[in-house]
Amino acid sequence: QKPPTTILASTVIRNIKQLVTVAQAPIEGASGPLQVLEQAVIAVHKGSIVWIGQEGVNEPHFVADNPEDSNGITLIDARGAVITPGFVDSHTHLVFAGDRSEEFHLRRAGVSYGELLAQGRGILTTMQATREASEEELQQSALARLASVRQHGTTTVEVKTGYGLSKETEETCLRVINSLNATWQESLSSLDSIRVVPTFLGAHSVPPEYRGQRQRYVDLIVEEMLPAFVHLSRFCDVFCEREAFTVEECRRILTRAKELGYQLKVHADQLTPGGGARLAAELGATSADHLDFATDEDLDAMREAGVVATLLPGCSYTLRTPYPSARRFLDRGLHVALATDFNPGTSYCENMQMMLGLAMSAMGMSLEEALTATTINGARALALHDQIGSIEVGKRCELALWSIQDYHEIGYHFGVNLIHSVLMPK
Numbered sequence: 001q002k003p004p005t006t007i008l009a010s011t012v013i014r015n016i017k018q019l020v021t022v023a024q025a026p027i028e029g030a031s032g033p034l035q036v037l038e039q040a041v042i043a044v045h046k047g048s049i050v051w052i053g054q055e056g057v058n059e060p061h062f063v064a065d066n067p068e069d070s071n072g073i074t075l076i077d078a079r080g081a082v083i084t085p086g087f088v089d090s091h092t093h094l095v096f097a098g099d100r101s102e103e104f105h106l107r108r109a110g111v112s113y114g115e116l117l118a119q120g121r122g123i124l125t126t127m128q129a130t131r132e133a134s135e136e137e138l139q140q141s142a143l144a145r146l147a148s149v150r151q152h153g154t155t156t157v158e159v160k161t162g163y164g165l166s167k168e169t170e171e172t173c174l175r176v177i178n179s180l181n182a183t184w185q186e187s188l189s190s191l192d193s194i195r196v197v198p199t200f201l202g203a204h205s206v207p208p209e210y211r212g213q214r215q216r217y218v219d220l221i222v223e224e225m226l227p228a229f230v231h232l233s234r235f236c237d238v239f240c241e242r243e244a245f246t247v248e249e250c251r252r253i254l255t256r257a258k259e260l261g262y263q264l265k266v267h268a269d270q271l272t273p274g275g276g277a278r279l280a281a282e283l284g285a286t287s288a289d290h291l292d293f294a295t296d297e298d299l300d301a302m303r304e305a306g307v308v309a310t311l312l313p314g315c316s317y318t319l320r321t322p323y324p325s326a327r328r329f330l331d332r333g334l335h336v337a338l339a340t341d342f343n344p345g346t347s348y349c350e351n352m353q354m355m356l357g358l359a360m361s362a363m364g365m366s367l368e369e370a371l372t373a374t375t376i377n378g379a380r381a382l383a384l385h386d387q388i389g390s391i392e393v394g395k396r397c398e399l400a401l402w403s404i405q406d407y408h409e410i411g412y413h414f415g416v417n418l419i420h421s422v423l424m425p426k
């Protein structure tokens with residue numbers, strides 16, 4: 001028998017009833033289409049996973065950085081929890097002020113989202129409230145929402161601007177986003193942290209002061225906002241839609257953004273077939289999101305260009321429109337991510353468990369596909385899949401702990417928060 005190897009570790013997590021993850025390489029002792037490991041142990045060093053195995057089976061000898069210090073390794077007892085990767089929510093608009101419940105109820109009475117946008121309500125109602133709020137108020141409300149996001153199992157969240165629509169307020173919102181918590185450049189290891197990925201969405205709606213001269217608003221984005229915000233934002237997004245920006249306007253904005261070093265995202269084909277998905281493929285965007293009206297040819301172009309398809313079932317739920325069939329995307333070989341689209345108009349929900357459940361009940365996804373879409377493919381939609389999104393040696397240790405007996409309860413037991421906590425050990 002070989003003597004045990006020695007591995008440097010700062011934290012060892014024990015008493016994990018089931019470790020459940022999607023993985024590139026099979027984990028020894030795990031089985032099934034999802035990798036499921038019973039009685040698992042995870043060792044972590046400086047926030048990265050260094051060993052995964054089963055309690056007592058070929059365990060290495062874990063040593064602390066300083067071998068003199070017998071307390072050098074933190075032991076975490078998972079108390080028999082089921083563990084998955086923390087959710088990666090790759091699409092939210094969680095910095096805003098005000099409330100849109102009135103529109104929610106108007107829509108129930110038959111007014112459509114598109115009609116409200118065309119009347120200058122919708123996004124512009126939230127813009128008005130956001131412009132009137134102080135930076136402090138925006139930060140406090142965003143922090144409260146972020147705490148709720150985390151309590152529902154999310155460890156990385158993308159956050160967009162798009163309710164300022166002036167250089168000044170867009171910049172305020174970007175400052176707020178960057179102040180929220182650890183940003184994407186930093187490695188997470190504090191116990192109450194969440195990774196925030198900033199996105200600039202100046203092209204969300206044409207603000208009222210540019211009505212009738214939309215060209216000048218696009219000029220402002222391209223010539224002033226994009227160059228000024230490069231260091232505050234990782235992605236540039238656009239709302240490519242009849243009531244928002246045309247394909248030509250979006251192409252101009254995204255082309256400049258790409259030259260400046262932003263990565264790209266597109267709100268595409270949500271309300272009408274508008275060419276957004278095709279544009280995302282043409283420009284090599286990281287993801288195209290919504291896609292309710294994307295054609296088969298658009299999807300093929302996206303697959304060829306490696307664009308992640310992000311589906312947002314919270315919008316279908318809120319707008320009471322048909323859910324996109326996930327099978328259509330999966331069967332064509334696309335990478336599919338699920339996200340909340342947390343925003344005050346079309347999806348007032350910060351809970352990724354809800355998206356996972358809707359995808360399984362209404363969009364034709366299996367548990368394996370829905371977990372893939374909410375973890376590793378969320379990470380892919382942020383181009384962070386080599387660092388997060390699965391529980392594997394070499395990745396950051398960012399976990400969701402579930403208060404369930406068996407992982408088959410995920411998607412089945414619905415409408416309650418099954419997350420006990422998230423865990424990001426040093």
Ligand code: NIG
Pocket residue numbers: 093122123126239267270315341343344345346
């Ligand atoms: O992703 N579609 C555009 N933007 C958001 C909605 C924003 C709003 O209505 O405030 C979305 O659905």
Ligand code: FE
Pocket residue numbers: 091093267341343
């Ligand atoms: Fe959105």
